[in-house]
Amino acid sequence: MRVVRIFISSPTDVLPEREIADRIVARLDGVWRDHVRLSAERWERRNYDAAKSFQETIGDISSYDLVIGILWKRIGSRLPPDVFKRKDGSPYESGTVFELESAIAASEVSGKSTVYLFRNMAPVHYAAESAEEDQRQHRALLGWWDRVVRDDEGYFRRGYQTYQTTEEFEQILEQLLEEYLGKSGLIPTGPAWDVVAKGSPFPGLLPYDSGYGAVYFGRALAVANSIEDLRAAAQRDAPTLFIVGPSGSGKSSLARAGLIPHFRDNRIPGVDFWRCLVAEPAQDPLVALSRRLYGAGILPELTKGPCPTPEGFAALAQQSPASAAQMVKWGLDQAAAETRHRVGGGRLPVGRLLLVLDQLEIILDSPHKRAFLAFARALVESETNLVDRNATERSVSGLAARSRPHGHAPSRDTVRPSPTRPKRDYRHHQRTPLARPNWSLKSVKACPCPKSSAKQ
Numbered sequence: 079m080r081v082v083r084i085f086i087s088s089p090t091d092v093l094p095e096r097e098i099a100d101r102i103v104a105r106l107d108g109v110w111r112d113h114v115r116l117s118a119e120r121w122e123r124r125n126y127d128a129a130k131s132f133q134e135t136i137g138d139i140s141s142y143d144l145v146i147g148i149l150w151k152r153i154g155s156r157l158p159p160d161v162f163k164r165k166d167g168s169p170y171e172s173g174t175v176f177e178l179e180s181a182i183a184a185s186e187v188s189g190k191s192t193v194y195l196f197r198n199m200a201p202v203h204y205a206a207e208s209a210e211e212d213q214r215q216h217r218a219l220l221g222w223w224d225r226v227v228r229d230d231e232g233y234f235r236r237g238y239q240t241y242q243t244t245e246e247f248e249q250i251l252e253q254l255l256e257e258y259l260g261k262s263g264l265i266p267t268g269p270a271w272d273v274v275a276k277g278s279p280f281p282g283l284l285p286y287d288s289g290y291g292a293v294y295f296g297r298a299l300a301v302a303n304s305i306e307d308l309r310a311a312a313q314r315d316a317p318t319l320f321i322v323g324p325s326g327s328g329k330s331s332l333a334r335a336g337l338i339p340h341f342r343d344n345r346i347p348g349v350d351f352w353r354c355l356v357a358e359p360a361q362d363p364l365v366a367l368s369r370r371l372y373g374a375g376i377l378p379e380l381t382k383g384p385c386p387t388p389e390g391f392a393a394l395a396q397q398s399p400a401s402a403a404q405m406v407k408w409g410l411d412q413a414a415a416e417t418r419h420r421v422g423g424g425r426l427p428v429g430r431l432l433l434v435l436d437q438l439e440i441i442l443d444s445p446h447k448r449a450f451l452a453f454a455r456a457l458v459e460s461e462t463n464l465v466d467r468n469a470t471e472r473s474v475s476g477l478a479a480r481s482r483p484h485g486h487a488p489s490r491d492t493v494r495p496s497p498t499r500p501k502r503d504y505r506h507h508q509r510t511p512l513a514r515p516n517w518s519l520k521s522v523k524a525c526p527c528p529k530s531s532a533k534q
Contacts, residue, residue, distance in 0.1 A: 080264060081115045085139060087177040088148035089155075089215075092198060095148045096120060098248045101302055106255055108343035109291075114264040116255075139177050140184030140191050144258065146251070147178045150198035153218040171218050179226075182236075194254055195238035196247065197223070245299060252298060285330035288342070294335040297328075301336040305346075318458055333434050341432045350427035351417065353377055353410070357433065359440040364450040368392040371406070377431070379412040380405065396449040399456035406431060407460060433457065 086099050103118040110116075119142065139145060154172030162170050170176040178193065185191045204212040227236045239254070241247040259265045271279040271293050279293040286294050308319045321329045334356065341352040355376050360366035368388035372380050385391040385405060395402035410429040417427050433454070435441060441450065 079113075079115055081117055082143045082259070082264065083117050083119060083141070084144040084146065085119045085142040085177070085181075086146050086148070087139075087174050087181075089150075089152035089172070089174055091152045092148045092150050094244050095196070095198070095247050098244055098302075099146055099148070099251060102248065102252050102255065102298075104345050105298065105302070105340070106252070106259075108340065108345050110259065110265050111343065113266065114259060139180045140188070142181070142191055144255075145178065145181035145191055145193045146196070147174070147181075147193065148196045148198070148247075149174070149219060149223070150200070151202040151212065151219065152215040153222060154215075171222055175222055182226075192258060194251075195227075195236070196251070197238055197240050198242075198247075199240045200242055248299060248302075285328075286335035287331075288335060288339045290335055291339055294331065297332060297336050300332055301340060304332070304337055305340060316458065330436055333436065338432065338434065346430075348428060349430050351413070351429045352432050353413070353429065354432045355434070356436055357441075358436050359444070361444075362392075362446050363441050363444050364395055364446055364453060365389065365392045367450070367453075368395065377406065377409040377413065379416070380409045382412065383408055395453040399449075399452040400460070402453055403456040403460040406457060431457070 084099075084103055086096055088096055100118050100120065103116045107116040154174035157170050157173055157176060159169035162176055164170065164179075170179070178195070181191045181193045185193055202216055204216075227234055227238060229235045239250050241250060256265070260267050273279070279290065281290060304319055304321070308317060311317055311319060321332060323329050338354050338356075340346075342354055346352070353376050355367070355370055357363065357367045357370065365388070368391045371377055371391070372388040380386075380391065383405060385394055391402060391405065394405065410431060411426075414427045414429045417429075418424060435454065441447060444450065
């Protein structure tokens with residue numbers, strides 16, 4: 079399968095944009111993984127040999143399919159002029175300049191590399207302690223920029239993109255990458271949904287799920303922000319995310335069609351596989367969750383353990399939530415061992431459980447909520463340092479306080495079809511979310527979430 083290699087070139091003043099670019103590449107890699115793979119390269123993630131400079135170790139920039147240059151107020155770190163200089167003998171202003179000029183030259187000669195230049199047009203401010211160096215950097219950037227994008231008579235000769243905010247940068251870059259993949263014939267074009275074979279792309283009152291991923295548009299930022307919030311919550315020993323919003327605003331769709339595929343496609347660093355479970359309201363939610371947990375595709379390995387039936391597991395969870403949480407960890411370890419055996423050895427894979435509590439406000443009204451919430455809390459705490467084990471009445475409020483819940487359900491402004499998919503036949507359309515102001519929430523728990531992956 080074709081692998082598109084993407085090099086991200088920039089000075090350190092646009093680190094948020096570098097993180098966003100990395101995130102977009104990872105997301106699109108998951109979306110289009112059946113057709114093409116995407117790989118992002120960043121210089122700070124390499125290992126460097128002391129016998130060579132950083133730039134020498136990075137190697138030939140022309141070997142990359144795409145080079146993304148991002149600039150704001152700095153030109154970057156200088157290079158040794160005796161090693162890196164242009165054909166006319168002049169030194170390169172920085173490593174970023176060397177990378178971008180090399181990529182542009184290769185593109186002009188062979189057309190292999192495609193170069194996208196981004197310029198942040200937000201106001202530039204200088205720090206008092208480094209004002210002189212900051213001004214020198216900015217002047218050097220402006221001088222180089224004019225020489226590269228304009229000719230001697232002042233006419234624009236090279237195209238570039240400008241942006242004011244990181245949100246705008248994310249939208250533009252994602253659109254550019256998908257356009258590049260489409261024009262290169264690496265991803266399918268045309269209708270996103272076969273109506274004859276699949277029926278209507280609109281599930282009506284039902285939520286979107288992973289089966290509707292091809293037509294779940296316009297939620298990239300909400301998904302990305304939710305993943306970042308969940309990682310941050312994991313660092314606070316509470317790998318839990320609360321999605322809050324009015325009825326009909328798309329909370330379930332965000333969790334099922336946005337977040338679950340992100341985990342299921344193994345796009346979380348440090349985790350090799352995920353088992354995803356969606357728990358919904360039931361007369362006894364703990365028994366219902368246990369039956370789902372033992373089902374095919376979740377953790378059927380539990381049938382080989384000390385509690386071979388879901389009813390026995392539910393009884394254990396009611397008596398000792400911590401012991402039941404350890405059983406879940408045992409099941410994940412069993413799944414990992416079977417995976418290693420199936421592939422013929424290697425390290426033991428890391429597996430985790432993603433638990434989605436849909437319509438949590440209804441679950442909280444159940445007479446069996448105490449046992450259910452105690453088990454859910456034990457799952458979250460099974461690899462953390464939390465010690466308040468007896469506060470079952472405060473299970474939800476305690477997790478919410480530590481996870482700092484955010485309302486990522488679509489707002490009125492984000493209900494519009496995604497502008498990044500202009501050629502698709504169908505769009506994700508929903509009713510106005512503020513029609514009924516009865517607020518509800520979803521809870522998404524990564525149980526347990528390794529601290530090492532949360533710190534990535």
